Amino acid sequence: MIELQHLSKRYGGGRATAPVVALHDLCLTVPEGCLFGLLGPNGAGKTTTLRILCTLLAPDAGSVRVGGIDGLTDPRAVRNLLGYVAQEVAIDKILTGRELLTLQGDLYHLPRPRRDARIEELIALLGMDAWVDRRCGSYSGGMRRRLDLAAGLLHSPRLLVLDEPTVGLDIESRSAIWQVLRRLRDAGTTVLLSSHYLEEVEALADRLAIIDNGRVIAEGTPTELKAALGGDRVTLRVREFSDQEEALRVQALLQGCTGVRQVVVNQAQGFSLNLVIEHEGVVEALRRQLAEADLPVFALAQSRPSLDDVYLQATGRTLMDAELAVAGSRDAKAERKQSMR
Amino acid sequence: MTTANPALTEPNPGSANGPGASALAEISQETLALTRRLFVQLARRPSTLVAGVLQPLIWLVLFGALFAKAPEGLLPGGMSYGRFLGAGVIVFTAFSGALNAGLPVMFDREFGFLNRLLVAPLRSRSSIVLASVLYITALSLVQSLAIMVTAALLGYGWPGAAGLLLVLVTLLLLVFAVTALSLGLAFALPGHIELIAVIFVANLPLLFASTALAPLSFMPTWLGWLAALNPLTFAIEPIRAAYNGDFSLSAVVLQAPYGDLTTTACLGLLAALASGLFLAIRPLLDRKLS
Numbered sequence: 001m002i003e004l005q006h007l008s009k010r011y012g013g014g015r016a017t018a019p020v021v022a023l024h025d026l027c028l029t030v031p032e033g034c035l036f037g038l039l040g041p042n043g044a045g046k047t048t049t050l051r052i053l054c055t056l057l058a059p060d061a062g063s064v065r066v067g068g069i070d071g072l073t074d075p076r077a078v079r080n081l082l083g084y085v086a087q088e089v090a091i092d093k094i095l096t097g098r099e100l101l102t103l104q105g106d107l108y109h110l111p112r113p114r115r116d117a118r119i120e121e122l123i124a125l126l127g128m129d130a131w132v133d134r135r136c137g138s139y140s141g142g143m144r145r146r147l148d149l150a151a152g153l154l155h156s157p158r159l160l161v162l163d164e165p166t167v168g169l170d171i172e173s174r175s176a177i178w179q180v181l182r183r184l185r186d187a188g189t190t191v192l193l194s195s196h197y198l199e200e201v202e203a204l205a206d207r208l209a210i211i212d213n214g215r216v217i218a219e220g221t222p223t224e225l226k227a228a229l230g231g232d233r234v235t236l237r238v239r240e241f242s243d244q245e246e247a248l249r250v251q252a253l254l255q256g257c258t259g260v261r262q263v264v265v266n267q268a269q270g271f272s273l274n275l276v277i278e279h280e281g282v283v284e285a286l287r288r289q290l291a292e293a294d295l296p297v298f299a300l301a302q303s304r305p306s307l308d309d310v311y312l313q314a315t316g317r318t319l320m321d322a323e324l325a326v327a328g329s330r331d332a333k334a335e336r337k338q339s340m341r
Numbered sequence: 342m343t344t345a346n347p348a349l350t351e352p353n354p355g356s357a358n359g360p361g362a363s364a365l366a367e368i369s370q371e372t373l374a375l376t377r378r379l380f381v382q383l384a385r386r387p388s389t390l391v392a393g394v395l396q397p398l399i400w401l402v403l404f405g406a407l408f409a410k411a412p413e414g415l416l417p418g419g420m421s422y423g424r425f426l427g428a429g430v431i432v433f434t435a436f437s438g439a440l441n442a443g444l445p446v447m448f449d450r451e452f453g454f455l456n457r458l459l460v461a462p463l464r465s466r467s468s469i470v471l472a473s474v475l476y477i478t479a480l481s482l483v484q485s486l487a488i489m490v491t492a493a494l495l496g497y498g499w500p501g502a503a504g505l506l507l508v509l510v511t512l513l514l515l516v517f518a519v520t521a522l523s524l525g526l527a528f529a530l531p532g533h534i535e536l537i538a539v540i541f542v543a544n545l546p547l548l549f550a551s552t553a554l555a556p557l558s559f560m561p562t563w564l565g566w567l568a569a570l571n572p573l574t575f576a577i578e579p580i581r582a583a584y585n586g587d588f589s590l591s592a593v594v595l596q597a598p599y600g601d602l603t604t605t606a607c608l609g610l611l612a613a614l615a616s617g618l619f620l621a622i623r624p625l626l627d628r629k630l631s
Contacts, residue, residue, distance in 0.1 A: 054460050079462035086460075090453035094382045106374030107461035109367045135385075151457075 001159055001190040002030035002053065007062035009048055009214075022048040023059070024214035030192055030207075035185040037205030038194040039307065045214040046194035047087060050163050053192075054084045067158060080108075083152035085145075087163040093137030097128060097147045100136060101154060108155040115154075122150040125180065142173030149177060153184075160184060162193040166200060178204055198307045210311055217314040222307060229305045229313055231261055234275040234283065237299040238290070247271035250295060257282070257289055272299075367464040375458075375472035379445060383480070389441070390480065394487045397434040401426065401492060404554065417556055418585055427492040428581035429553025431485050432573055435512045436547070438481040439519035440540050442473050443527030447536050450527070459630070466630040474520050481516045482509065497584075504583035511608060515576040518615035525622035528629045552577050557596065569597035572614055575607040 009023040023045045030036045038046050051057040052064060055075035064071035064078075071078040091100060098119065105115035123129050126146045131139065139147065145165060152160055162181075166174040181204060185191050195201050201208050202222055209219040218225055238250055247265045250273060255263050259282035264274045277283070283302060290297055383390060401423075408422040416425050446469070449455040458469055489508070493499045500508055523540075530536050548554070550564060551573035557565050568574050578594040582604065595602040602610075 056456055056460055076462045076464075079460060084460045086453065086456060088453055090457050092378065092382070092454060094385050095378065099378075099381065103374050103378055104457075104461070106370050107458065107463060109370055109462070109464070 001032040001034070001067060002028065002192065003063075003065040004028040004049065004053065005063045005065075007049065007052060007059045007064070009045075009052065009057070009059050022214055023052075023062075026062070026211065026215050028209055028216055028219075030190065032190055033185065033188055035181060035191045035204055035206045036193070037201035037208035038192065038211060039196070039198065039201045039208050039311075040194075040211040041196055044211045046196075046211060047163055048214075049211070050084070050161055050192075050194060054082060054161055055079055056084075080155075081157055082159040082161055083155065083157035085148050085152040085160070085162040085165055087167070091136040091139075091144060091147065094135060096135050097132040097139070097143075097150075098123075100147065101132075101151060104151045104154050110155060118154055118156070119150075122153055126150050127176070142169050145169060145173060145177065149180065157189070159190045159192065162191070164194055164196070166195070166197070174200075198311075202307050208307075210307075210314060212311075212314070218310055225307065225310045226305045229309055231276045231278060231305065232280060232282075233303045233305060233309065234277055234286070235266075235269075235299070235301045235303075236273045236275060236286070236297070237270070238295050239298050240270070242271040244271055247273060250290075253289065253293055253295075254286065257285060259285060364464050368468055371461075371463050372468040372471050372475070375468060376475045379472060379476040382445070383476075390484070393434070393438055393480070393484050396437070397430045397484070397488050398491055400433070401430045401488065401495065401497075404430075405495070405497070417558070420585060421497070423492075423495060423497040424584060425556070425581065426554065427489075427497040428577050428584055429548075429551070430492070431488050431508070431580060432512070432515065432576045433548055433553055434484050434488050435481040435516050435576075436519055436573060437544055438484055439477050439516045440523050440544065442477040442520040443523035443525075443536055444533065444540075445476075446473055446524060446527040447530070447533045451533060467626075469630065470524055470626060473524060474517065477520050478513065478516050482512065485512055500580070500583040500588070501586075504586075504588050507583045507588065507604070508580050511576050511579050511611065514608060514611035514615050515572065518572065518611060518618050521615065521618035521622055525618070525625055528622075528625050547571060547573055552581075552595075562598070566598055569595065569599065572611065575602070575610045578602070579604045579607050 005027050007023045007026040008021075010019040010021045012019050026045065026049060028038075028049070038049065040046050048057065052059050053066065053071070055064075055071055055078055058072070066078045067081050069077045069081070095103070101119045101122070102115065105119065110118065123132050126149060128143070128146055128150065131143060132147075136144065136147065149162075149165065152162070160181075165181075166177055169177070178200075181191050181193070185206070193204070205222065207219070207221050208225070209216045210225075211217065220228070236250075236254075238246065242250075244265075244267075251263045251265055254260055254273070254275065259278040260275055261278065262276040266272050266274050275286075277286075280302070283300070287297065287300075405423040405426050408426075411422050413419065416422065446455075449458070455469075459466070463469075485508075489499070526536055526539055530539065550567040551571045552568055553573060557568055560568060574595065582588060582592060582594045588604075590604045592604060593601040594604050594607060
């Protein structure tokens with residue numbers, strides 16, 4: 001359904017500022033009928049990728065094909081077959097939700113009866129009938145997002161593209177949107193969403209790509225990606241608060257055990273130990289080993305590898321750390337400028 | 342939510358209307374929808390319209406009274422100052438209204454609403470510009486008519502049927518030209534602060550350096566030259582002539598330092614200006630809207 005090849009994009013590079021490389025030779029393929037997640041920290045290039053896909057932005061290099069159509073030479077045909085739900089909800093506060101949907105329907109050239117019928121269907125689907133005739137200025141974040149989703153679905157697109165559709169939403173709105181996305185996929189629509197919530201992508205996506213620094217660093221189904229890492233995760237604390245010396249001693253002891261692949265001391269979590277083990281049976285061997293050495297076990301938690309471990313493996317940092325690293329360097333004003341025409 | 346909801350049944354295989362839909366029908370559908378939005382905004386937030394009518398009314402009443410006792414025969418053709426001023430205020434009203442045409446577009450750029458329009462498969466993105474032109478033209482004409490009626494009630498005269506037609510044509514040309522300028526600025530300037538600053542700075546000097554408030558004969562040579570080159574003057578003088586009753590397309594309405602201009606010449610200059618400006622902003626619009 002979507003084929004992005006070797007996309008590059010840089011912003012700025014004026015007299016005073018160095019250019020910011022947003023995309024670096026990014027390639028991405030999304031199969032038809034798939035619910036596809038684009039996972040990455042803020043600033044990884046997710047929004048830029050989606051804006052290029054939706055013909056709002058021209059890449060510096062690379063090619064865009066959507067449904068077999070070249071997005072760079074025939075952008076109007078691409079616009080016709082995709083619905084885009086942007087990150088900041090651009091609504092007209094003075095219009096009511098229904099008026100906004102009517103406007104949207106006219107911009108997509110729906111014949112009037114079909115337009116009005118579609119609006120009714122979507123009002124019912126997204127539970128908007130209580131407030132759709134109120135002005136958008138009075139809507140909560142969840143209402144706006146639902147209205148925007150309705151606008152994106154109005155022309156029954158084959159492909160729905162959503163940029164962080166649930167960021168900042170309450171749980172109820174979030175699960176309502178998730179449910180709609182799943183059902184769209186079941187009805188044959190290809191859905192591409194970006195997110196920096198691991199659990200969102202984990203819960204929703206059939207396939208996902210992790211992007212970081214403007215390129216795809218891992219791609220596959222969630223199960224594939226986690227299986228590729230292999231092993232179970234164990235977090236171990238011998239006491240509630242160990243000191244470094246004790247942690248290093250335990251590390252040396254456990255590193256020798258059969259079935260233990262890796263032992264890392266996590267200083268940030270009070271010198272707890274993070275282990276990667278071959279299989280569940282190793283846990284019992286660990287407990288025996290610790291008992292023989294007369295060491296207590298304050299806490300021992302075992303888990304399957306998560307997408308965060310996938311991200312950690314690929315980038316050497318956790319998604320949360322990556323978020324914190326970019327949080328300070330992002331300039332809201334500069335970003336608004338980028339999206340302005 | 343039921344599982345049998347028709348909203349989720351089938352994705353649409355292709356273009357909404359199929360290839361058979363005519364381009365003209367699609368362009369008018371999108372243009373009408375965009376124009377309707379601007380009018381709904383106006384109806385729910387009418388302060389722009391109210392201020393746009395009040396401001397020239399205040400000019401007309403206060404400025405007209407300021408020179409009410411000007412000696413007879415001071416103005417060309419023995420006009421009263423109120424009648425003289427009427428034409429100036431009508432043109433100024435249309436001018437300032439059109440100068441604001443870019444503001445809604447600028448706010449759409451800033452709030453990201455323009456992106457919603459640009460991601461839609463518009464048949465022609467000129468629809469966005471066309472909607473603004475339709476809206477501002479209608480708004481300016483309504484404001485100007487309100488001023489004309491008030492001027493008539495104040496005893497400053499009425500141009501008559503043929504004169505009214507001339508007034509409307511003149512205003513249309515001026516409004517097109519200024520709207521083009523304002524839309525160009527809305528896409529060229531970085532934000533609404535800059536746009537409002539330009540509007541603010543352009544407004545009054547263009548009024549003073551025109552024949553809206555005083556005839557050319559009152560002005561020092563340098564200001565006379567400026568006024569005789571000011572497009573507002575090309576709109577004011579034909580309307581003033583129409584108000585004065587001596588309405589003819591070939592009558593000389595402006596004795597500029599560089600030569601005499603007839604009504605036809607003034608309208609021709611305005612038409613040239615309007616089309617020139619639209620051609621000039623075309624590359625800018627193409628760049629921003631492609």
